Every structure is written in structure tokens, then in C-alpha cells.
Amino acid sequence: MENDTLLVRGGYVYTADENARTHPAGSVLAVNGRIVAVGETRTVDEAVAALGRRERAGMRTVDASGMMVLPGFVNAHWHEVLGRGLSQFGPRRRQPDPWCDHADVPGPFAGGGDVRLLSTTFDAAYSFADALEPEEARAIAEYSLLTQLKAGTTTFGDVGSMNKPEALIAATTRLGLRGAVSVWAGDGVCAPGESRFRRTREAAEVLDRLESVRRAAQAEGSGRIRVMPSAIYTANMSDELGDGLAAFADRHRLPFATHVAALPDETDVLRHYLGTSPVRRLADLGLLNHRLIAVHCAWPDEEEQAMLLQARVHLNHSPAKYGTTGESPMSGTRTLLRLARAGLELSLSTDGEGLPIGGMAEAMRQAWLTHNELWSDNTAIVPSTALAMATRLAAGALRWQHEIGSLQAGKRADLVLVRIDDWRYLLRPRPLEGFLLLGGSADVDTVIVDGRVLIQGGQVTHVAESAVRERFIEAAVQVAGRLFDVDRETLTRFTARFSERTRQR
Ligand SMILES: [Zn+2]
Numbered sequence: 001m002e003n004d005t006l007l008v009r010g011g012y013v014y015t016a017d018e019n020a021r022t023h024p025a026g027s028v029l030a031v032n033g034r035i036v037a038v039g040e041t042r043t044v045d046e047a048v049a050a051l052g053r054r055e056r057a058g059m060r061t062v063d064a065s066g067m068m069v070l071p072g073f074v075n076a077h078w079h080e081v082l083g084r085g086l087s088q089f090g091p092r093r094r095q096p097d098p099w100c101d102h103a104d105v106p107g108p109f110a111g112g113g114d115v116r117l118l119s120t121t122f123d124a125a126y127s128f129a130d131a132l133e134p135e136e137a138r139a140i141a142e143y144s145l146l147t148q149l150k151a152g153t154t155t156f157g158d159v160g161s162m163n164k165p166e167a168l169i170a171a172t173t174r175l176g177l178r179g180a181v182s183v184w185a186g187d188g189v190c191a192p193g194e195s196r197f198r199r200t201r202e203a204a205e206v207l208d209r210l211e212s213v214r215r216a217a218q219a220e221g222s223g224r225i226r227v228m229p230s231a232i233y234t235a236n237m238s239d240e241l242g243d244g245l246a247a248f249a250d251r252h253r254l255p256f257a258t259h260v261a262a263l264p265d266e267t268d269v270l271r272h273y274l275g276t277s278p279v280r281r282l283a284d285l286g287l288l289n290h291r292l293i294a295v296h297c298a299w300p301d302e303e304e305q306a307m308l309l310q311a312r313v314h315l316n317h318s319p320a321k322y323g324t325t326g327e328s329p330m331s332g333t334r335t336l337l338r339l340a341r342a343g344l345e346l347s348l349s350t351d352g353e354g355l356p357i358g359g360m361a362e363a364m365r366q367a368w369l370t371h372n373e374l375w376s377d378n379t380a381i382v383p384s385t386a387l388a389m390a391t392r393l394a395a396g397a398l399r400w401q402h403e404i405g406s407l408q409a410g411k412r413a414d415l416v417l418v419r420i421d422d423w424r425y426l427l428r429p430r431p432l433e434g435f436l437l438l439g440g441s442a443d444v445d446t447v448i449v450d451g452r453v454l455i456q457g458g459q460v461t462h463v464a465e466s467a468v469r470e471r472f473i474e475a476a477v478q479v480a481g482r483l484f485d486v487d488r489e490t491l492t493r494f495t496a497r498f499s500e501r502t503r504q505r
Pocket of ligand 1: 077078079159259295351352
């Protein structure tokens with residue numbers, strides 16, 4: 001695979017470079033996984049003609065006619081939580097009857113958020129990965145990452161997963177995508193009814209896990225896996241852990257990601273339990289700098305906003321997720337876009353969901369439509385800006401911008417192809433707009449990472465998808481039964497239907 005030459009020829013190319021350059025009749029040429037030419041098909045054909053005999057002999061051509069060619073999507077803030085999501089089939093399971101959603105009650109993210117309760121829930125999730133057998137963890141991680149890959153995500157940024165990092169690394173290697181892997185990092189709680197932050201474990205234990213991820217990522221050797229220090233929440237991090245994470249990030253010059261100033265309730269809770277507000281706390285711990293990925297950061301006070309600007313932090317948000325939980329980092333303050341207009345980079349992500357729904361295409365659509373609605377301005381976020389937020393800017397968040405994030409000569413060949421020749425695109429001169437409006441994750445046709453075609457025609461090319469699915473179902477039945485008291489019959493009913501449906505496709 002390494003010596004392959006790949007020509008993606010004759011598509012509508014969106015480069016997502018700094019100038020948002022497009023080539024309506026364009027091609028991309030990659031040698032050994034790296035882009036060597038991108039532009040009008042005629043120009044790229046000339047580059048093909050100039051290749052050495054050996055490179056040309058082994059060349060594979062992907063016909064991109066009738067397709068849009070985009071950079072691979074970079075999901076800079078994600079959590080692997082599929083295993084934990086199985087709890088919804090437990091005794092307090094969500095009822096499938098459509099009328100039952102009328103009885104739903106607001107959750108802990110809604111109405112400003114219940115940060116005390118969330119802090120306790122997040123802390124309890126620390127040990128979930130330990131309850132998984134290695135084989136279960138691996139099967140869940142593979143299926144979870146496969147859903148990302150099929151939806152066009154070629155690079156993920158893990159901000160703490162309810163899975164074993166070793167399983168995420170193994171799955172990333174096997175599936176051939178890229179990722180920055182982390183640990184579920186927290187060592188204390190701001191618990192309801194208590195007056196002070198309470199430690200729940202040794203910071204050293206969390207930091208040791210992170211160090212072992214660093215070593216495993218380095219030993220993996222493909223160059224596609226990195227480690228990313230993160231903290232699950234400002235309300236779950238002791239001074240000792242914060243200091244340790246800052247030292248780790250500084251020592252290895254890595255990005256550091258955390259959810260910060262994400263809920264209106266957070267500042268009061270942090271002042272009460274930890275004596276200071278969220279952004280000031282990061283500053284005190286040495287975590288407020290240009291390598292910080294500040295996730296959902298909508299409620300910093302005015303002085304904190306100035307601190308974020310001065311530190312040139314990176315902002316990330318997950319527009320397609322907020323409605324599912326009732327949180328409002330966009331309409332709540334409009335601070336995210338205001339900070340972006342003042343010069344900070346703002347990227348997109350999916351966050352973590354119990355079900356494999358909503359990819360980067362949905363995040364782009366929601367960013368485009370919701371920001372424009374909020375500002376009463378159809379140019380606040382245009383589709384090509386949404387694309388940059390899901391590719392080049394997100395790559396910058398992960399400090400991977402020199403290798404990925406746009407289609408430019410010298411970068412790795414990570415590409416996503418989407419068909420644009422059906423009814424939705426007829427008489428639509430801007431296919432990206434059509435894709436964001438009427439398309440979605442399920443329309444991704446071809447996914448290429450490092451010049452390797454991993455998905456084509458919506459089908460996985462390099463691993464047996466049915467085997468990944470069967471192993472996931474087996475692990476899901478075991479985990480749901482053991483950890484969430486789900487009777488086998490309930491889950492078998494769901495998985496049988498699932499197997500049937502996916503087999504037909
Ligand atoms: Zn998150």
C-alpha cells in the first residue's frame with residue numbers, strides 16, 4: 001500500500017485551503033499517501049505524465065465524475081461511549097413507543113445545567129472502561145470508529161472515552177484512520193450537598209494511564225495515532241491533576257482539550273467548590289495557552305473572554321448535539337461566534353452520543369443554519385466556512401494542520417467523496433450547499449486515508465464489515481447483560497432487526 005500512487009480524477013474539488021479554493025472539474029494526485037498535485041484536471045494530468053515509470057505503473061484511479069471531493073473530516077472532540085449507551089436498554093430503558101417521548105423530562109444539561117450532578121456522573125464513568133473485557137472493548141471501539149469512518153471522519157480527537165484507550169488504538173490501527181487518543185481524565189467531584197471539591201482518586205493514577213497511551217501511540221509506528229491530554233470537565237479536575245496535565249502537554253508540545261465554561265451553572269459551582277471561575281482556573285493551572293481546545297466555551301465572563309483572546313486558544317463546538325440534550329452554547333450567549341470574529345479559531349465536532357448518529361456533515365449543516373439564524377445574517381457562517389471548521393480548522397485544533405485538513409500539495413491524502421448527481425443536486429450550482437441542506441453522513445461514498453481507499457460505494461474495502469458488526473453485537477449483548485441488567489431477549493430483538501436491516505443494504 002505504501003508505494004501506491006492514487007489519482008482521484010474529474011470531481012468537484014473543494015480544497016478547504018485558506019482561500020477556500022474550488023476546482024469544479026478537478027483532480028487530486030497522491031504518491032505514497034501524500035498529495036503531490038491538486039487542481040484543474042488538465043493540470044493534474046500533466047503531473048501524472050511527469051511521474052516516474054514505476055509510480056505510474058502502480059497508479060490506481062478513482063473516477064470522481066459526479067462526485068464532490070472534500071478533505072477528510074476532522075472530528076476534533078469526540079468520546080467513544082457506545083458501550084455505556086447500552087444502559088438505555090436496561091430496566092429503566094427508553095421506551096420505543098413513539099408516544100412515550102411525550103413523557104420525557106429535562107435532563108442534566110438542560111435549563112442551564114446541573115453541574116453538580118454532571119460532575120458526579122462524569123466521575124462515576126471513570127471506571128466504566130475497567131468493567132469491559134479487553135475483547136469487548138476492542139469490538140465496541142471498532143464498530144464505533146467504523147461509524148465515524150463511514151460518515152467521512154478520517155481523524156478523531158478523543159476527549160476521554162468510556163472505553164479502554166488500548167482498544168481505541170488497536171481499532172484505529174486496524175481500520176486505518178487517524179486519531180489523537182486520550183483517557184477519561186478526572187480525579188474528583190463537586191458533589192451535590194457538599195461544600196468542597198472532593199478527591200475520588202489519585203491524580204498520579206490518571207497521569208500514568210495517559211503516559212501509557214503516549215507510549216502505545218508512539219510504539220504503534222504508523223504516524224496516524226497520537227496522544228492528547230484532556231480533562232473531562234473543569235469540575236472534575238484537582239489542582240494536582242491540572243498541574244500534571246499541563247506539564248505533560250508542555251513536555252510533549254501537545255494540545256490539551258477540556259469542556260470549559262460550557263454551562264451557565266458552571267461558574268457559580270466552580271467558585272463555590274474550587275474558589276475560582278473556569279477559565280481563570282485553567283490559567284492558574286498553566287493550561288490557558290494556544291494549545292488549549294476549549295470545548296463548548298460559551299459562558300466565560302468578559303475578563304475571561306479577554307484572557308481567551310490573549311492566549312489565542314482554539315474553540316470547538318458541537319452544534320448538532322445541543323438539541324438532543326437541551327443545552328444552549330450557541331443561542332445562550334453567542335459568545336463562540338463573537339470570539340471567532342475577534343480572531344479565535346472555531347471548529348466543529350460531534351461530541352459523544354450513545355448511538356452512532358450524527359456525523360460531521362450534520363455538525364456542518366447545523367453550524368451553517370443555526371449561526372445564521374442567531375445573527376439574522378445568511379453570511380455569518382457560509383457553507384465553505386462550515387467545511388473549513390470541519391476540516392482545516394479542526395486539524396489546527398489537534399495541531400495536525402501541517403499534515404491534514406485541506407487538499408494541498410504536501411499534505412497527507414485524506415479525502416471524502418460524495419455523489420452529487422442525483423435529484424437533490426439538479427440545477428444547484430453549489431454542490432456543498434446542496435449536501436449540507438439535503439444530504440448527510442449516509443451520503444458519503446468514498447473515504448481515503450493516507451492515499452488508501454478505505455470506503456468505496458459506501459462499503460468498507462479493507463476489513464469484513466459483517467465481522468465487525470457481529471463482534472460488536474456479541475460484545476453488546478454481553479456488556480448490556482452484565483453491567484445493565486438487560487435481559488438477553490430485549491437486546492436480541494434489537495440486534496436481530498439491526499442485522500437484518502444492515503444485511504439487506
Ligand atoms: Zn464532549
